[in-house]
Amino acid sequence: MPSQRPLPGRIQPAPEGFLDARQIEAVRKGRRGFLKRAFAAAGGAMAGAAAAQGAFKGESEILELPEHSRGLGQPVAARAYGLPSQFEKGLQRRESPGLTRVSAASVSFAPLQGMFGIITPSGLHFERHHQGWWDIDPARHRLMVMGMVKEARVYTMDDLMRLPSISRMHFIECGANTGMEWGNVAVPTVQYSHGMISCCEYTGVRLSTLLDHCGYDRKNGKFVLAEGADGSSMTRTIPMDRALDDVMVAYAMNGEMLRPENGYPLRLVVPGVQGVSWVKYLRRIEVGDEEWATKDEAVHYIDLMPDGRHRQYTSIQECKSVVTSPSGGQTLLDKGYYNVTGLAWSGRGKVKRVDVSFDGGRNWRTARLEGPVLSKCLTRFNIDWTWDGRPAVIQSRAIDDTGYVQPKINQLRAVRGTRSIYHNNAIQSWKVSETGEVGNVQVF
Ligand SMILES: Nc1nc2c(c(=O)[nH]1)N[C@H]1C(S)=C(S)[C@@H](COP(=O)(O)O)O[C@H]1N2
Numbered sequence: 001m002p003s004q005r006p007l008p009g010r011i012q013p014a015p016e017g018f019l020d021a022r023q024i025e026a027v028r029k030g031r032r033g034f035l036k037r038a039f040a041a042a043g044g045a046m047a048g049a050a051a052a053q054g055a056f057k058g059e060s061e062i063l064e065l066p067e068h069s070r071g072l073g074q075p076v077a078a079r080a081y082g083l084p085s086q087f088e089k090g091l092q093r094r095e096s097p098g099l100t101r102v103s104a105a106s107v108s109f110a111p112l113q114g115m116f117g118i119i120t121p122s123g124l125h126f127e128r129h130h131q132g133w134w135d136i137d138p139a140r141h142r143l144m145v146m147g148m149v150k151e152a153r154v155y156t157m158d159d160l161m162r163l164p165s166i167s168r169m170h171f172i173e174c175g176a177n178t179g180m181e182w183g184n185v186a187v188p189t190v191q192y193s194h195g196m197i198s199c200c201e202y203t204g205v206r207l208s209t210l211l212d213h214c215g216y217d218r219k220n221g222k223f224v225l226a227e228g229a230d231g232s233s234m235t236r237t238i239p240m241d242r243a244l245d246d247v248m249v250a251y252a253m254n255g256e257m258l259r260p261e262n263g264y265p266l267r268l269v270v271p272g273v274q275g276v277s278w279v280k281y282l283r284r285i286e287v288g289d290e291e292w293a294t295k296d297e298a299v300h301y302i303d304l305m306p307d308g309r310h311r312q313y314t315s316i317q318e319c320k321s322v323v324t325s326p327s328g329g330q331t332l333l334d335k336g337y338y339n340v341t342g343l344a345w346s347g348r349g350k351v352k353r354v355d356v357s358f359d360g361g362r363n364w365r366t367a368r369l370e371g372p373v374l375s376k377c378l379t380r381f382n383i384d385w386t387w388d389g390r391p392a393v394i395q396s397r398a399i400d401d402t403g404y405v406q407p408k409i410n411q412l413r414a415v416r417g418t419r420s421i422y423h424n425n426a427i428q429s430w431k432v433s434e435t436g437e438v439g440n441v442q443v444f
């Protein structure tokens with residue numbers, strides 16, 4: 001068992017992979033003991049009520065002063081980069097065993113089941129590398145802007161950091177997120193079904209600032225190409241109106257310089273658009289008059305339709321949501337109240353509403369949206385639920401401010417078939433069994 005913080009609301013966290021029945025029983029017993037202690041410590045009123053009848057539950061635990069209440073704590077950690085508590089070690093990005101042959105061309109998934117709010121801590125950000133990651137010396141890194149411009153320029157990092165700076169919060173979702181579920185139920189936990197999404201605050205320069213600076217061709221410059229400096233030669237076309245709208249050349253993430261895995265020292269931020277266009281280790285921007293149809297636009301990142309043809313240049317991540325707790329692999333240990341929580345997002349703007357069903361889509365209730373609700377950014381939702389101990393199917397359905405409603409998996413398949421990899425934004429269903437185990441199911 002990985003050591004992992006017990007989640008609020010009496011939910012046993014999903015371990016990596018599956019537990020057998022014997023392990024679940026062991027967890028249940030251990031967890032019950034923990035709960036009794038936790039309640040005694042937390043509930044003053046509860047403790048008071050119990051105390052009226054004599055000694056209250058957990059009395060000895062709360063009265064016995066632990067070492068940390070008596071001794072001297074650690075000195076300031078001033079010279080070291082801060083790390084999470086040792087008790088949080090179980091919460092990590094994870095690779096899906098067997099998904100790819102080499103880890104340099106692979107994915108690590110963010111542990112959505114154990115995260116709070118909307119910001120992804122940098123150390124839990126998902127990763128997708130086509131040719132491994134690098135820690136590039138910023139003093140030697142350069143960005144060239146060229147093509148249909150009056151004056152081609154090469155920028156150093158120092159040059160870029162002198163330019164007018166902006167900070168924005170946005171989600172990044174790999175187009176292949178939830179791609180395993182096109183055919184049938186494929187993976188056990190929300191980490192593996194939806195963990196190729198993250199959401200951070202980015203700081204950098206508007207791409208339009210650079211395009212203006214170089215004097216891009218306003219008449220014929222209809223597209224820009226972005227290219228990365230790693231061996232994957234990642235290259236993606238971005239239409240000029242989008243490039244001028246909210247695209248950023250970012251050097252910082254969550255208040256510090258980008259992490260190497262996420263493109264240090266420079267990456268493109270293309271709000272609302274699939275992750276592949278967020279070119280890392282950005283070294284070149286070219287202005288042109290037509291799409292480039294590079295390998296990452298002609299061979300990969302295309303959607304195979306039922307009639308055998310491919311859709312190309314499908315880049316926007318449509319409105320989507322998922323309940324992150326309770327979710328696949330977790331176990332509800334008791335009947336009673338739960339705060340059901342999840343994430344919603346739309347590549348077209350803001351999330352307007354999220355509805356949650358506990359009976360497989362027959363009845364829906366509207367969830368509470370936590371602020372801030374920002375455009376092309378994750379939105380946290382919460383809803384009250386009292387579990388009566390009977391089987392349940394939990395779903396969430398998001399609606400964005402264009403009025404678009406997140407589809408059911410069969411509605412999506414009716415249009416797209418089952419052979420796509422990318423852009424699966426279907427409603428996710430989690431089945432809760434009588435014994436409280438939560439698993440991945442598809443409901444039609
Ligand atoms: N240079 C470069 N940029 C890249 C990639 C890459 O392999 N090399 N992968 C792309 C893909 S497919 C995704 S989903 C995102 C992942 O970003 P992250 O690793 O910061 O999560 O980066 C994109 N940009």
Ligand SMILES: [Mo]
Binds near residue numbers: 128175176
């Ligand atoms: Mo991706």
